[in-house]
Amino acid sequence: MNGRWQMTTSTEASSTVRWQQRLKLAVAKASVIASLAAAFTGCGNIEPWVKPYERQQIADPIMAFDANPVSSAYKDHVFEAREGSRGATGSAGGGCGCN
Amino acid sequence: MRFAFALLAAFLAMLLSVTASAGVLPDDRADVLYHRFEGGGVTIHGPSVLVRKKLAEKYSVSANYYMDYVTSASIDVQVSGASQYKEERKQWSLGFDYLRGKTTYSLGYTDSKENDYHATTASFGISQDLFGDLTTVSMGFSKGADTVQRTTTDPTDPNRRIVDPSFKEDVDRWSYRVGLTQILTKSLIAALNVETITDEGYLNNPYRAFRYVDPENSLKFRLATEKYPHTHTSNSASITSRYFLPWRASVYGTYRFYTDTWGIRSNTGEIGYVYPLKNTPWTLEASYRYYQQDHADFYSDLFPRIDFQNFMGRDKELSTFSDQAVHLGASYEFAKQGWGFVKKGTFNVFYDRMQFKFDDFRDARDTSVPAGTEPLYEYGANVYQVFVSVWF
Numbered sequence: 001m002n003g004r005w006q007m008t009t010s011t012e013a014s015s016t017v018r019w020q021q022r023l024k025l026a027v028a029k030a031s032v033i034a035s036l037a038a039a040f041t042g043c044g045n046i047e048p049w050v051k052p053y054e055r056q057q058i059a060d061p062i063m064a065f066d067a068n069p070v071s072s073a074y075k076d077h078v079f080e081a082r083e084g085s086r087g088a089t090g091s092a093g094g095g096c097g098c099n
Numbered sequence: 100m101r102f103a104f105a106l107l108a109a110f111l112a113m114l115l116s117v118t119a120s121a122g123v124l125p126d127d128r129a130d131v132l133y134h135r136f137e138g139g140g141v142t143i144h145g146p147s148v149l150v151r152k153k154l155a156e157k158y159s160v161s162a163n164y165y166m167d168y169v170t171s172a173s174i175d176v177q178v179s180g181a182s183q184y185k186e187e188r189k190q191w192s193l194g195f196d197y198l199r200g201k202t203t204y205s206l207g208y209t210d211s212k213e214n215d216y217h218a219t220t221a222s223f224g225i226s227q228d229l230f231g232d233l234t235t236v237s238m239g240f241s242k243g244a245d246t247v248q249r250t251t252t253d254p255t256d257p258n259r260r261i262v263d264p265s266f267k268e269d270v271d272r273w274s275y276r277v278g279l280t281q282i283l284t285k286s287l288i289a290a291l292n293v294e295t296i297t298d299e300g301y302l303n304n305p306y307r308a309f310r311y312v313d314p315e316n317s318l319k320f321r322l323a324t325e326k327y328p329h330t331h332t333s334n335s336a337s338i339t340s341r342y343f344l345p346w347r348a349s350v351y352g353t354y355r356f357y358t359d360t361w362g363i364r365s366n367t368g369e370i371g372y373v374y375p376l377k378n379t380p381w382t383l384e385a386s387y388r389y390y391q392q393d394h395a396d397f398y399s400d401l402f403p404r405i406d407f408q409n410f411m412g413r414d415k416e417l418s419t420f421s422d423q424a425v426h427l428g429a430s431y432e433f434a435k436q437g438w439g440f441v442k443k444g445t446f447n448v449f450y451d452r453m454q455f456k457f458d459d460f461r462d463a464r465d466t467s468v469p470a471g472t473e474p475l476y477e478y479g480a481n482v483y484q485v486f487v488s489v490w491f
Contacts, residue, residue, distance in 0.1 A: 048231030
């Protein structure tokens with residue numbers, strides 16, 4: 001009888017611990033989501049640290065990642081046809097029968 | 100896992116809920132380019148024409164026509180005993196962009212045709228400017244479908260080659276891209292790109308062969324048609340950054356890491372410099388690129404026997420090798436004050452010197468030494484581009 005009672009108590013205790021863990025995890029997840037959501041909601045109103053009128057250097061054509069798309073597409077093709085690697089060049093790519 | 104989805108959903112919701120004001124579509128522009136590649140016994144040249152035009156400041160359409168005229172007597176052709184061949188590749192692409200607030204939606208379609216290969220690719224992309232336009236997030240997806248064929252000697256005319264009616268295979272391709280561009284300071288911008296590509300189908304080159312040891316043969320080796328796996332998935336990530344120098348010049352650096360299910364791992368690094376000459380219409384540029392890769396799991400220069408393993412390939416593109424490229428370019432700006440409907444134009448001449456050095460791909464054309472002891476192969480290439488760009 002005594003052993004059964006102890007066993008019941010032990011099962012209830014472990015069940016309680018599991019629920020507490022789940023609750024803690026749920027609270028942690030909710031906190032992360034809430035804080036991220038709060039951060040993201042605020043992000044729309046983030047004060048840009050580089051003002052629009054301070055972007056003349058960034059907007060200069062010599063700063064463009066892809067100043068000449070017709071040339072960069074050709075160069076990507078030249079390398080892709082001769083190297084085993086592909087992708088992450090920033091372009092959409094396309095089948096070229098390179099194999 | 101559910102937590103990750105929740106975060107992703109929250110992020111996507113955030114992306115879609117950002118108040119929009121105005122984004123920017125690419126400039127109206129036309130480019131006419133002539134390209135030429137010479138190296139490794141191969142000459143490839145042809146034109147490329149790209150035109151892009153905005154409509155109602157909300158839409159942008161683009162069209163590209165590209166051609167390759169190929170004359171090849173590469174090492175692969177020579178080792179197989181075939182003679183020099185000529186072929187053409189024609190490719191056209193159409194693109195459509197729709198700008199709504201700070202979101203740009205893009206659609207694209209590309210069709211590439213050779214006498215023995217046909218590739219089509221459809222793509223969709225979305226990009227969003229965020230945080231006062233300091234950040235741009237983009238995502239894209241492409242689906243490709245290829246038809247692989249091969250040519251053979253015409254049984255009725257030995258001097259003529261025809262498409263082999265008994266050989267026709269398919270390849271399906273999927274590509275997923277994510278990109279992030281960030282203005283970091285008044286003079287520094289960086290971009291991160293990640294892309295996963297999966298192919299399924301006939302991924303061999305039907306003309307290429309692997310070689311295996313055959314003591315009975317006078318060359319001590321024989322050739323057999325390659326056997327590639329039918330699936331291939333690759334992951335690549337790149338980071339690139341540009342910095343504006345006080346004397347109006349820019350310096351940039353790029354690094355890319357690549358890995359795939361065939362066992363190839365590679366690293367690519369590039370640095371460059373762009374310098375407009377003061378009080379002249381000239382802009383000069385120079386860059387250096389280095390690439391290194393490890394060989395595929397099923398690659399060998401010389402297999403011990405014909406049935407050594409399930410998959411066997413000897414493409415030099417699958418071997419361990421490195422290449423270096425030096426790029427020099429000059430651009431001349433004309434019609435700076437406008438000329439008729441033209442706002443400005445540039446005339447550009449670019450030259451690249453490339454050097455490929457293989458660590459486990461041997462020059463099997465050398466029959467003076469036992470198979471497997473030939474000198475390692477290497478070749479250089481010259482790449483020329485001449486193009487005119489007009490903004491209107």
